[in-house]
Amino acid sequence: MAAAPQSDTQPEVVGTISPPQRGEFRLQTERVEKLAARLESAGDPEIRATALDLVQSVVELHGAALQRLVDSLRQTQAGEQALNEALENDLVSSMLLLHNLHPDDIETRVLRGIEKARPYLKSHGGDVDLAGVRDGIVHIRLHGTCGSCPSSSITLKSAVEDALFEVAPDIVEVVSENAATTEQSGPQLVTIK
Incomplete structure (x- = not known):
């Protein structure tokens, strides 16, 4: 260079x-992006809009559930310790980042x-x-x-x-x-x- x-x-x-393109989260993200691209190229605009709305709703549902889980864990010292240990896992850390929940x-x-x-x-x-x-x-x-x-x-x-x-x-x-x-x-x- x-x-x-x-x-x-x-x-x-x-x-x-x-x-680098590696890791479980990156592989799953690439798969989701490919599937989303296929949805966006669907011929029927109504089906495309419905499918994309479904995906967005599922992401929001997962984000809300993760938010409640994180809030619950933060209520006790043992929960806070469990959250910190979970954050050492790349997939857990990446998911919390995706939902803007990483501390x-x-x-x-x-x-x-x-x-x-x-x-x-x-x-x-x-x-x-x-x-x-x-x-x-x-x-x-x-x-x-x-x-x-x-x-x-x-x-x-x-x-x-x-x-x-x-x-x-x-x-x-x-x-x-x-x-x-x-x-x-x-x-x-x-x-x-």
């Missing part, structure tokens, strides 16, 4: 990482993913910092490389990518910035007149 041109105000972008915001989940990847990165002489999250786009800075690994920066990016998409499947994109360039350029000075 070619790096984006470097400017005085922004760090060099080394590359982007797109979400953690995207930045919290991204930070959890970074912490999950950090021991592996450190074992290969690297580290990662979160530069920011905006509109579902996660900006990270990778530090260091494993001198004995032929594709060390790719290995580090891949480890971070896997950890981030596992805890935050709603990420749109992960952008890896070159930490060395950012550190060398230092703080940017702005002249105020």
